[in-house]
Amino acid sequence: NAGVTQTPKFRVLKTGQSMTLLCAQDMNHEYMYWYRQDPGMGLRLIHYSVGEGTTAKGEVPDGYNVSRLKKQNFLLGLESAAPSQTSVYFCASSKGLATDTQYFGPGTRLTVL
Amino acid sequence: TQLLEQSPQFLSIQEGENLTVYCNSSSVFSSLQWYRQEPGEGPVLLVTVVTGGEVKKLKRLTFQFGDARKDSSLHITAAQTGDTGLYLCAGAFWRGKLIFGQGTELSVKP
Numbered sequence: 001n002a003g004v005t006q007t008p009k010f011r012v013l014k015t016g017q018s019m020t021l022l023c024a025q026d027m028n029h030e031y032m033y034w035y036r037q038d039p040g041m042g043l044r045l046i047h048y049s050v051g052e053g054t055t056a057k058g059e060v061p062d063g064y065n066v067s068r069l070k071k072q073n074f075l076l077g078l079e080s081a082a083p084s085q086t087s088v089y090f091c092a093s094s095k096g097l098a099t100d101t102q103y104f105g106p107g108t109r110l111t112v113l
Numbered sequence: 114t115q116l117l118e119q120s121p122q123f124l125s126i127q128e129g130e131n132l133t134v135y136c137n138s139s140s141v142f143s144s145l146q147w148y149r150q151e152p153g154e155g156p157v158l159l160v161t162v163v164t165g166g167e168v169k170k171l172k173r174l175t176f177q178f179g180d181a182r183k184d185s186s187l188h189i190t191a192a193q194t195g196d197t198g199l200y201l202c203a204g205a206f207w208r209g210k211l212i213f214g215q216g217t218e219l220s221v222k223p
Contacts, residue, residue, distance in 0.1 A: 004155070035213075040122065040215055040216075041215055042117075042119070042201060042213040042214050042215045042216050043156070043201065043203075043213040044213070045210075045211070090155050090156075092155070097205075099143060099144055099161075099205035099211065101146075101158045101161070102156075102158070102211070104155025104156050104157070105155050106153070106154055106155055107153070107154070107155055
């Protein structure tokens with residue numbers, strides 16, 4: 001079992017460019033999440049999904065979009081990247097509610113110039 | 114605003130010392146989780162505490178959930194260099210949302 005994988009590991013964008021981050025899990029989990037981690041701010045929830053075909057906003061959704069077309073994949077899109085989106089992005093999945101154990105991927109370090 | 118305040122933010126100690134990390138909120142949680150994160154990796158769950166007043170032990174780590182379910186602490190006895198990392202608390206609400214604290218960066222020097 002690979003658990004939760006994220007692609008890519010690192011990326012540098014220029015302001016205004018777009019990109020998609022891919023998250024995949026092989027644990028048949030219903031719930032998936034996208035977080036961003038910034039120094040001194042812990043993890044903040046961007047968007048989450050409670051099942052295939054569903055998505056919902058988290059604490060900091062502005063500037064991001066997500067899609068969950070397949071149960072095992074959760075995509076995070078940046079349509080027009082801004083320097084404020086420079087961060088480390090983590091994907092996570094859980095069997096049921098957010099109160100269940102969340103399994104995290106290794107993260108994607110994104111720099112927007 | 115639902116906030117989870119974690120303290121201290123940074124902690125640098127010598128091997129063998131004891132330490133305590135605190136997690137406080139004005140909100141009541143259904144449960145509280147503690148995660149540990151190493152550089153370049155995602156957080157990994159250490160423990161979940163569910164009942165007010167609950168104490169759980171994981172080798173040299175002791176986790177406590179406050180009686181009112183608003184706060185928690187992590188105590189490490191005789192810290193080792195392998196304990197170095199970022200410790201995160203996360204409070205869960207009944208409707209299923211999880212809120213993370215800012216994290217405590219622990220450095221244990223030999």
